[in-house]
Amino acid sequence: MLMRILAVGDVCGKAGLDHLARALPALRRSRGIDFAVVNGENANVVGVTPAQCEELFKSGADVVTLGNHTWTRTEMRDYLARSTRVLRPANYAPQCPGQGVGVYETRFGPIRVINAMGRFTLDANTDNPFVVVDSIVAEEDIKITLVDFHAEATSEKLAMGYFLEGRASAVWGTHTHVQTSDCQVLEGGTGYITDLGMTGPSRSVLGIEIEQSIGKMLGDPPRRYNPAGGKCKMECALFELESETGRCVSAEALRVE
Numbered sequence: 001m002l003m004r005i006l007a008v009g010d011v012c013g014k015a016g017l018d019h020l021a022r023a024l025p026a027l028r029r030s031r032g033i034d035f036a037v038v039n040g041e042n043a044n045v046v047g048v049t050p051a052q053c054e055e056l057f058k059s060g061a062d063v064v065t066l067g068n069h070t071w072t073r074t075e076m077r078d079y080l081a082r083s084t085r086v087l088r089p090a091n092y093a094p095q096c097p098g099q100g101v102g103v104y105e106t107r108f109g110p111i112r113v114i115n116a117m118g119r120f121t122l123d124a125n126t127d128n129p130f131v132v133v134d135s136i137v138a139e140e141d142i143k144i145t146l147v148d149f150h151a152e153a154t155s156e157k158l159a160m161g162y163f164l165e166g167r168a169s170a171v172w173g174t175h176t177h178v179q180t181s182d183c184q185v186l187e188g189g190t191g192y193i194t195d196l197g198m199t200g201p202s203r204s205v206l207g208i209e210i211e212q213s214i215g216k217m218l219g220d221p222p223r224r225y226n227p228a229g230g231k232c233k234m235e236c237a238l239f240e241l242e243s244e245t246g247r248c249v250s251a252e253a254l255r256v257e
């Protein structure tokens, strides 16, 4: 049986949340999406609150993944400890609350979702994501594994894609907020894209007000980030899988305005 997985790029601010609430249910219907994973780490611009995670679920996310802004809001600690559908990077230290992997029962069988974070330029004291993901995948034989690799460097993300080729059904990158043009099915049957892009204001610098971002580049002292306004886009990728084998048969990058 063919199943359709949607992976949605970092949702940015209130505008991004509102756009997701309009665009995701419509796309789920029009493209027959069976399971959607949404990166929510910027729903509060820098970080996310429990209430915003609930909003993401209401808009149609089955699982919410995070990244380097996981701990910005302290109320996320308790929430992560009890939530099974919100994942933080699996390679955070073991004393961190929450989990980086979840297995979800669907009519196609179990789906395993892994969230991991790269180390290049991301200032976090994390374990080696390749070693951590490798051991998670080896733990249990599950046909369908989806990986959100939250990382800065294209090299780190590509290497993760090939590292999991034939072992994961789809691997996608998040964090850089700019959609890459390399959405593809790797020879081993793994859907892959280096970065999904983002869900938020189209005319912005990664979701942030343009003037503020230019000012920062010019040397302005640091300020609290202001989200940009205006029209939004939802950037995502659709992976079609054979549910019996977990093999990806098609991969398509999408932008919904």
Ligand SMILES: [Fe+2]
Residues within 6 Å of the ligand: 041, 067, 068, 069, 150, 174, 175, 176
């Ligand atoms: Fe990030």
Ligand SMILES: [Fe+2]
Residues within 6 Å of the ligand: 010, 041, 042, 067, 175, 176, 177
């Ligand atoms: Fe982000």
